Amino acid sequence: MNIFLTGATGFLGGELLVNLVKRKEIDKVYCFVRPNNELDAITRLKKVFAVHNDFFDAAKVIPVSGNLFDPHLAQSLQANNVLDDTDVIIHSAANTSFSSIYDDMLEQVNIAGLEKLLLWARQLPHLQTFLYIGTATICGTDITHRLVREEESPNKDASHLVRYTYTKMQGELMVDKHLPGEKILIARPSIIMGDSQHTRPRSPVILWAVATINQLRLIPVNEHAMLDMIPVDYAAASIIELMFAKRKHKVYHISSGKDGATSAQKLSVALSGYFNQLPPFTFIDKSFLNQIKLWAKNRLKPESLLYKYQPYLDYWNEAFTDPGAVRILLAGLEPYLEFMELGQAFDNSRLLCDVPSVSQSVPAHLYIQNCMEFISKINILEGALDP
DSSP states (O other), X not given: OEEEEESTTSHHHHHHHHHHHTOTTOOEEEEEEXXXXXXXXXXXXXXXXXXXXXXXXXXXXXXXXXXXXOTTHHHHHHHOGGGGGOOEEEEOOOOXXXXXXXXXXXXXXXXXXHHHHHHHHTTOTTOOEEEEEOOXXXXXXXXXXXXXXXXXXXXXXXXXXXXXXXXHHHHHHHHHHHSOGGGEEEEEEXXXXXXXXXXXXXXXXXXXXXHHHHHHOEEESOTTXXXXXXXXXXXXXXXXXXXXXXXXXXXXXXXXXXTTOBOHHHHHHHHHHXXXXXXXXXXXXXXXXXXXXXXXXXXXXXXXXXXXXXXXXXXXXXXXXXHHHHHHHHHHHHHHHHXXXXXXXXXXXXXXXXXXXXXXXXXXXXXXXXXXXXHHTOOHHHHHHOO
């Protein structure tokens, strides 16, 4: 079997690549890699394997230079006869930014780039499966505080917190438009955070938000709302097992479900045990967020209720030296807080039933223990400025 993988140098894509190369059933993995003037494709791919000291098999890992922005991408891939033996396409590449300044780029990569890939995929003589890595959060904001099932999405009328989830919903619709159902497999991971096995995950994605919450300690969010989080190693292993399984469905959540869900309160207990020198966690209503923003701008009125938490305001002044730093952190953190408020868990019964080799994921408040050293080294201000 030969695989064409996009996003091979990314957070989930890198984990998928390392796991795919270990499978005896797979002969080659064509890795779609964006051209880079500083490092050639092979060097970049070797770095993926070096993160956790995995073996780089040069006979299996074949770089394919390209760019999802390229208007002639479909034609250039079709002209590359080496790729004609591709059996499976795994589309993991995506722009995942929550910042509105990248909305145009999200459209170009996650929708227009996908369509070019699909136009090529339709012409492949041996294509068995197009595996689209989506996200469970395409369900939007209208479903709250309950278990979400696969068949509830995609819903064109759903409201979205960020453009990213909208583009991933549109991506699913586009896959259906271009390919027959028997060739489509859609995997929808929930929130991917950290790694359950290593203290050094491939990326600080989502862990940045946890590190920021850990430093702030006064958090305007519902601490008991369900959070569906899984580690990247579980996500990658589950997706690959699903790809090889005898499936009854086209769409699967890769998620914790209710049984493996966590909450901000449970995560705070885990963090408190490691970072015990910081003030205790206090969770307040989300309505306080606007008051915190005003405080960070030195415009908070003296009668404001936020002053009940003066010790935390003093702590912020001492820890961050400038209230403007808190404003920057909140700008990056706000979308994450909004997602946390939704209280969504994603039904994982399809996955656990159809793929017996996949077990229930470990709750995030347990596996995060393996990430504490990494969390302690995250530069939260730098992360906030690079959303």
